[in-house]
Amino acid sequence: METPAHTQETTIHYRQYFPDHEPRTDDPHYHIFNEARKKLKEAGKLICWVCGKDEAAAGQPIELHHDRVEFALQNGVDIGKFIEAFPDLNIHNEEEFFAFVEGEGNLLPLCKLHHTGIEGIHLLPYPCWRVIKVWKENLPPPGEVIK
Secondary structure, eight states: OOOOOOOOOOOOOOOOOOOOOOOGGGOTTHHHHHHHHHHHHHTTOOBOTTTOOBHHHHTSOOEEEEOSSOGGGGGGSOHHHHHHHOGGGOOOSHHHHHHHHHSGGGEEEEOHHHHTSTTOTTTSOHHHHHGGGGOOTTSOOSOOOOO
């Protein structure tokens, strides 16, 4: 027997821990982020990974999400474990790791809605967010923040 379509509300309260870190503007690798943004813009790649909108269609700047490692969490990462978990990234030391965090390989272009909005990666559980890109248009979103 098939389970019929249904919605379910879930309340999640969680505590986040952020290790000490510099403000982004004081980060010596922040220029790498800005250079990556400029490069993506010049190449016409500032397009939301989820919905495909560019800045004109979105009506606002496309944001860059730190995809594998969030900037504010980078000082909590065990570099040796990271290197072991992601050998394909060809990172060998702390300096290369910190450059990676702000670089193009760790940045995912997203519109405001899919970054920090009601269908955003910073707010939805990952399984709900990840599938939005391929979700059927005739169905309600798999997840959204209830205001």
